[in-house]
Amino acid sequence: MKNQTKHSLLCLLLLIYVWLPARAQDSTPKHQSKTEVIKAVVEKYCQDHPFSGAVLVAQNRQLVWKGAKGYANKAAEQKNLINTKFLVGSVSKQFTAMIVLQLVQEGKLKLNDLAIKYFPFLPKEKSTITIHQLLSHTSGLGHYSQLKVKYKKFMYKPTTPVEYAKVIAKMGMVAKPGKKMSYSSMGYILLAAIAEQITGKTFSTLLEERIARPLGLKNTGFTLNTDELQNFALSYDLKKQKAATDNDFRFKLNKPRHQSNTYSTGGVHSTVEDMLVWLKALATNKLLNKELTKKMFTPNLSNYAYGWFINDVRLTKAYKLTNIISHGGSVNGFRAAVSMFNNQQDFVIILGNQPSRIWLLTAEIKKALDRKE
Template sequence: MRRITLLATMFTVLASSTMVSAARATNAQLSQAPDLMVDSLFAAWDRPGMPGAVVEVIRAGKVVLSKGYGYADLEHNVPMTPSASFAIGSNSKQFTALSIYLLAQDGKLALDDDIRKYVPEVPDFGKAITIRQLLHHTSGLRDYFELMFLKGAGTDAVITQEDVLALVKRQRALNFAPGHEYAYSNTGYLLLGQIIQRVSGMPLAEFARVRIFDPLGMKHTQFQNGCGTLVPQRVLSYLPSGAGGYDNAAVCEAADGAGGVVTTAGDLALWDRNFYDGRVGGIDLLAQMQVPGKLGNGQSNNYASALVIDAYRGRRIVKHGGDIRGFHTQLTRFPDQHFSVVVLANSSDLDKDELVRKIADIYLDHVAPAAPAAPMSPERRFREVAFDPAGLDALVGYYALPPQSGVEGVHFTKENGYLWAQGTGQARIRVFAYGERSFFAKAINAQFTFDAPGKDGVVAGGVLHQGGVDMPVNRPGFRGGRLV
């Protein structure tokens, strides 16, 4: 009996010792410096021949991490540095929105003004469209990327402000009555840029420099309206190629307001700080920018003024992303924790949204996340299979995304026997079958699974897989495979 007791005690001690050792190992992993854990997330990109990213972590107003991974220019072997300049796509909308609020604060316009007061070229659709509705993407105006595609423009077409205004003039109807629905519209933000110019007497680029960038010390930030401007330490963008490498994806933005800003992670940290100290605009005005829009039925839309109001792990977040060609950028703020993450990437196979979440996990929850697998070109992760072109007809159409996605939807078209996809405000890209109803993109890390067709052969919806999230989509007007 004594021997059994001794053995039991020994096993208990051994078990306790094992648990302590495991706990020590876990604690050692978690006690690893946060910047080293972030390094592990980007290790797959931080090597020769790879595009990469700049990461900035801001806590209590101080930059606690600022690093570059991979290469800014693959042809000239230029490593990525924290001072690299990126085109940030739709993240530019935040500066357009603040410019409008500053003019309202100056008493030069009101958010509920009819936009035709300032841009009479917009047709009279029978009901006024307000500036506020442009800010919240509830105007009903069709997105100019979609309109340009319908004109036959390619994914690399240079779109000018004159092009967009000409398209707007020719519109005879809206997607819906102003204020009644949400639909992401780059057209709306370009028109906001026009309003800023006509009310202030300065181009948007000049107004933003004088009223926002210079006062905040954002010396490396500018709106570009064309392709000829020299930008120190400019980063090039890349898309995965079929050969397992990368192709250059040139970016030229000639229509500011919806996009057009080139900036650095350091300057975005200064912009982030403004939401806490209110140096430009004041705290009350910046709070107004973060009030979500409301739809005609009284429900709130999580899109405020160029800021998405959301939550992650029970914490309130304020965020916006920007994607243009190979550039994928994200600024996410946790206002209650006074914590923000900036990720600026120059390749579409780097999942900025997932990486922002993992960085937040490291700093806010002390979680040591597993490093993501090394990036692989989509055609190596998904094997393309033959697909009868006749079967594509049932898939063609517009599929709406839920409002919290921040994007209106995806438009699928068939051309020369191939299926093409275009997210609202995005370039049109070809997608490839890898299953009976599943397709993947090579240009970005995204997949789409269509629902099985109904008895009438109509496909009523599907699921978009992107950024580690599965988002259900539906074809407006269809339910259960039938038109309703």
């Protein structure tokens, strides 16, 4: 009897020994999915930074997470949504580059064609500028500060592409054509104006017919009057210029530049979902043949390709990002950061309507994507 009792007690202890670890294992939190991890990264960022906008993340070209924060209209308490439209600033350049390269593919334009062929009023120092140089920021043209106009007045006035080209004709040069990379939005103004001359169509129509409609982009385009757009965000800027360093993140409503001024270099509007479709199309040659697509992503001087930075040194150095194809955008308070990683398999798209450190957010998201589940 004693032996039987002893045996029963030993069995009970053994069961308790086996049951306790299993019980402990059941009580631990389940492993977070990649979607939950990315969402947590964005939430943490928004606790520390005044982000307002939308974010979309894809891995292996499949959606991982998308979400929106902040307000499209603060006064009306209208929140940003996934389908909120934002100006993408200089991300517009990649759309302009695509239109130009399509014209090259069709034999209507050559990369070594001279800009003066279309603008005979260009002076001697600009007479050798080529289409390639305009696309790659190696034309020697300066940026906005080199324009010989009262810029604070000029940016709010309507202008035609040809009138804009005549202003550019008079601007200062920062280098001889082809000698160095010097970022110039003016080059992309000229590119769209050339495309308009060749086709007889406006930049807005070219964007719609050649990119938006073929890809089914319902919320991407260019318009002179953003007030007519549905679900379009207002933009906000810092009340104090030094706010970015002293953490005084109070914002004021922006007075927008005239859209004829932002034009092909900064005036395109889009949503994060449309941008995902656009990036997938670039990665799969839907709009351009393989040869010219390769050229679009081939770095020239200072790693600028055509409408894209390849391993932008500012990002590789400050944020330790590697193997990145990217471009940022900034127009008034609108901000954009569009990135492709892992041979155009992974995408991080951030569009916003007030200043924030969105490249830092890009880096944090990329780290999270790289973690093994």
